[in-house]
Amino acid sequence: MRVVLVGPxxxxxxxxxxxxxxxxxxxxxxxxxxxxxxxxxxxxxxxLAKEYMDRGDLVPDEVTVAMVRDRLGEPDAQEGFLLDxxxxxxxxxxxxxxMLAEFGTSLDAVLELVVxxxxxxxxxxxxxxxxxxxxxxHVVFDPSSTEGVCDACGGELFQRDDDREDTIRHRLEVYQExxxxxxxxxxxxxxxxxxxxTGPVEEITQRAMAELRRFAD
Ligand code: ADP
Ligand code: AMP
Numbered sequence: 708m709r710v711v712l713v714g715p716x717x718x719x720x721x722x723x724x725x726x727x728x729x730x731x732x733x734x735x736x737x738x739x740x741x742x743x744x745x746x747x748x749x750x751x752x753x754x755l756a757k758e759y760m761d762r763g764d765l766v767p768d769e770v771t772v773a774m775v776r777d778r779l780g781e782p783d784a785q786e787g788f789l790l791d792x793x794x795x796x797x798x799x800x801x802x803x804x805x806m807l808a809e810f811g812t813s814l815d816a817v818l819e820l821v822v823x824x825x826x827x828x829x830x831x832x833x834x835x836x837x838x839x840x841x842x843x844x845h846v847v848f849d850p851s852s853t854e855g856v857c858d859a860c861g862g863e864l865f866q867r868d869d870d871r872e873d874t875i876r877h878r879l880e881v882y883q884e885x886x887x888x889x890x891x892x893x894x895x896x897x898x899x900x901x902x903x904x905t906g907p908v909e910e911i912t913q914r915a916m917a918e919l920r921r922f923a924d
Contacts, residue, residue, distance in 0.1 A: 708733065708923060709812060711790045711803075713889055714820030715882045716875070717827035717834070719904050719911065721843050723820065724791040726912040727919070733787040736778055738771060738795075740841060743867075747838075763869055763877040765795055765885060772802050779806065796885040797892050816922040817893040818915055820904035824879060831875045835864040849908070898922070 708731055712720045721737060728735035742760060745753030752770065759766045775793055778784065794800040807813050822830075833846040835855075839862025844851050851858045869878065893899040900918045904911050 708787045708815045708919065709807070710788070710919065711794070711814060711817045711893075712792075712820060713817060713886065713893075714904060715822070715824070715827050715886075716878045717831040718820035718822050719830070719908070720791045720820060722908055723904070723912055723915060724789050725842075726908075727915055728789040730912070730916055731787065731789070731919070733789055734783045735789050735791060736775070736784065736793070737791040738775065738793040739791070741774060741778065742766060761868055761874070763874040763881060765881060768796070768798055768802070771795075772799060772806075775803070776806055779810070794889060797888050800889055800892055814896075814898055816919055817889075817899045818918060819890055819899060819901045820911075821901050822904045826905065827879065828872075828875060831870050832872065834870055835866060837862040838865055839863070 710727070710731075710733075712724055712727075714720055721739070724735040724737065742753070742756040746757045746760070747753070752774065755770060756766045765771075771793065775790075779788065790803075794803050804813070830845065830848070833848065835844045835846060835851075836842070837844070837857035837860060840857060840860040842857055842859045844857070844864060851864060855864050856862070857864055869875075890899060900922070902911065902915050902918060
């Protein structure tokens with residue numbers, strides 16, 4: 708399947724993407740993760756992306772789209788993929804449609820993870836990410852057993868630079884202004900499905916999987 712996850716920062720896209728992608732045996736492609744890997748690797752792309760990411764702004768479309776085009780061309784993405792964090796505005800969505808049409812395919816489903824702003828702020832303020840394996844934790848909702856250490860791989864947990872309160876607020880504005888128009892864009896295409904993204908992580912995964920099974924039929 709070819710699936711997109713949308714939702715505000717902190718909705719749980721990365722958390723859900725790892726389980727959904729593993730259930731469907733497709734790669735999870737997170738543009739945020741790819742940008743962060745480039746920032747830590749000190750690449751030219753990372754240097755360019757960092758100033759936008761630190762402000763909570765979107766990285767320019769031409770840079771982001773070129774990166775996604777390369778990634779979607781890789782062998783593991785030919786039978787399906789789960790996009791997390793892309794597209795982030797209507798122009799990116801239009802380019803994605805064109806890109807897939809060139810490959811002779813199209814998206815099967817877009818899941819919108821629905822949570823309110825207060826919950827998003829609670830989730831982002833306590834988010835911790837593993838420097839080694841990228842697994843996402845939360846200091847209250849999903850703490851690792853030893854503070855600052857990833858239970859999955861023993862790596863160091865860190866707080867993202869863009870998870871500061873002022874940047875969180877700006878990212879929510881960017882979501883409202885630039886990303887939320889995707890909801891009606893994909894609703895018009897008939898492939899949008901909202902998913903209640905509150906409650907235990909496993910229950911949300913089950914809700915998402917149930918919706919995706921409907922699209923696969
Ligand atoms: P996104 O990728 O949409 O920005 P993440 O998956 O990184 O969001 O989740 C943001 C934070 O919320 C993380 O700290 C994660 O552990 C936590 N989280 C994710 N899902 C839930 C949930 N269902 N209930 C409580 N906290 C959650
Ligand atoms: P995320 O990990 O999805 O929260 O993304 C972190 C940051 O990476 C965002 O605030 C943007 O600066 C940048 N980013 C991720 N995906 C995109 C995208 N599709 N378009 C532009 N910028 C992006």
